[in-house]
Amino acid sequence: MSTNVLDDAPLTGFHKRLAVYSAGGPFLDGYVLSIIGVAMTQITPQLRLSASWEGLIGASALIGIFLGAFVGGYLTDKFGRQLLYTIDLVAIIVCSVAQFWADDVWLLFLMRLLIGMAVGADYPIATSLLAEFAPRRYRGPLLGGLVVMWFLGAAVAYVVGEVLLHNGSEDAWRWMLASAALPATIIVLLRLGTPESPRWLVSKGRLEEAQAVLHKVYGPDARLSDLPREEQENTDLRKVMRSGYGGRLLFISAFWTCSIVPLFAVYAFGPRILGALNLEGGLANIGAAAITVLFLVGCVAGMLAINRLGRRALIIHSFAWAGLALLALGVFPDAPVAVIMTLFAAYAVLIGGTQILQWVYPNELFPTEIRGSAVGVASSLSRIGAAVGTYLVPVALTGWGIGGTMLAAAGITLFGAAISVLWAPETRGLALHEAAMIQSKGTKAATVHTGP
Structure with a gap:
């Protein structure tokens, strides 16, 4: 086993701080994607949204x-x-505040689109630096642990949303959407002074x-x-895909999709889905928050088991x-509330392993340059x-009912098991650098399975 100063260093305070700062993006991601589910209870009637909107x-x-x-x-x-x-x-801060004054559905759509772009940009930036x-x-x-912070952000969003919904005015949804600016500001201040990746600097010839x-x-x-000296010399993504990494990209994209399509649907419309499963009103919101905590538990368990x-x-x-667990929900949508919550809780805990691997696999299977x-x-x-599913x-809830919707979610999740x-x-x-190598004679590298 080769040794080098980065891969074999002891865990220090720097690594822990970098992990916390990098986790800010996933925290905000979970927050902004989840709080919209609570805010929708006011947005839909006030802006007179159709099912499509x-x-x-x-x-x-x-x-x-x-x-x-x-x-x-x-x-x-x-x-x-x-x-x-x-x-x-910074873009998340500006657009989150701008949502407060959104009186038009198109403006709200644009602001959330821009927030999503900023959150999406943080994925490769923060995870590459930490990796x-x-x-x-x-x-x-x-x-x-970054994914654990995603679920923590989602849990906090449900709590904040519920508090604002029951203690605020008819404009509580505006405060919900604008509230993401506060944690974003804190994270920006914490990230100041973070050093550049030495691996990336070496790949660009900036040795000093x-x-x-x-x-x-x-x-x-x-x-x-x-x-470490990485053997990959191609720095163009298209060239590298042709040199053997295309299969890895296909696997990562496929399993990531199967992992998040049902999950994001639950987060965007958690209270409504639970309402269709006979949990009404505030109980649906509380149930969604409880399931979010269990998602968090599942990710912690996966992080400890990896x-x-x-x-x-x-x-x-x-x-x-x-x-x-989702298959059982689809087959028995009229089960007692205790059974419904138990099955949702099982799904939330058990899916945690796929969630944490969304950040691990992509960063391990490709060289620094790409x-x-x-x-x-x-x-x-x-x-x-995920966007189409959400x-x-x-x-789906209108046309297929809750049973059909859960069966579709189960099918997607089990397909993820098959491709894995x-x-x-x-x-x-x-x-x-070893994990990122394509297997060749005399090298130790991750092997992508081509059969059971």
């Missing part, structure tokens, strides 16, 4: 994430991780700057010679058991399905 507003941030992740990935590979690390959050500093032993848990970062983070004895079980076993079991672009492309492609939830059995690789214990 209701779905479009719910999906608007996801559409923005599709655009932002793709562009953000390209920019972070071209201009660096640190430069864009705070700029994207390139994280020691191999802690890389999985640290990257998985890379050496300075190594000295700052790892001490005066750290040298450029301690850094090194013990390995990436491949974790993703297969997570998809399979969560899919069975890591940001690959994460951005995979995130963008996954959001197409848009169709109100239509076929393609999921194992990267546990590998240095970052």
Whole structure:
């Protein structure tokens, strides 16, 4: 096993702070995508939204994430991780505040689209920076911890939304949507002064700057010679895809899509879905918040298990058991409330393994030169399905009923299990550059499975 100063460093206060600062983007993502579900209870009657517009507003941030992740990935590979690390959050602050004065459905759609673009841009920026500093032993848990923060943001959003809804005026939804500016401002201030990735600096030939970062983070004895040498010479994403990474991108995009389509639908319309399952009014909102906490529990469990079980076993079991819970919801939509909540709770906990791997796999399976672009492309492609799925939830609930809607969610989740059995690789214990290598004679690299 090769050693180098980044992959084999001890876990320090710097790594912990970087993980917290990087988690700010996922926290805001969970917050802005979830609070719209509570706000919709006021927005729909006040702006007289049709079912189509209701779905479009719910999906608007996801559409923005599709655009932002793709562009953000390209920019972070071209201009660096640190430069864009705070700029994207400033955009979230401005657009969140602007939502307060949105009296037109088109303006609300535009603001949420722009927020989604900023959130999407943060995916490849923050995760690439954390992955390139994280020691191999802690890389999985640290990257998985970003998803834990996504669910924490979602849980906080439901609590804030419920408090504002029952203690505010008919314009409480405006305060809900504008409230994202507060955590975004705090995160921007915390991120100031974060160093650039030395791996990226070396890939661009900026050796003196890379050496300075190594000295700052790892001490005066750290040298450029301690850094791993990545064998991938192609820096153009299209060329690299033709050299063998296309299969990895297909797997990541497919499993990511299957993981988030049902989940985002639950978050955008959680109270309405639970209402259709016979949980009415405030009980539906409380139930949605409780399920969010259980999503958080599932991600924490996945984060703790990722090194013990390995990436491949974790993703297969997570998809399979969560899919069975949704299947039961679809088959028995009229079950007693206790049974409904138990099945939703099981789904929330069991799907956690696939959620944390959304950040681990993409950052491990591609070289430094294209890591940001690959994460951005995979995130963008996954959001197409998520946006379509979220848009169709109100239509599905009306046309198929809650049973049919849950069966569709189960089918998507179980399909994720199938493709994971076929393609999921194992990267546990590998240095970052080793995990990113395409397997060749005499090299140790992640192997993408081509069969059971």
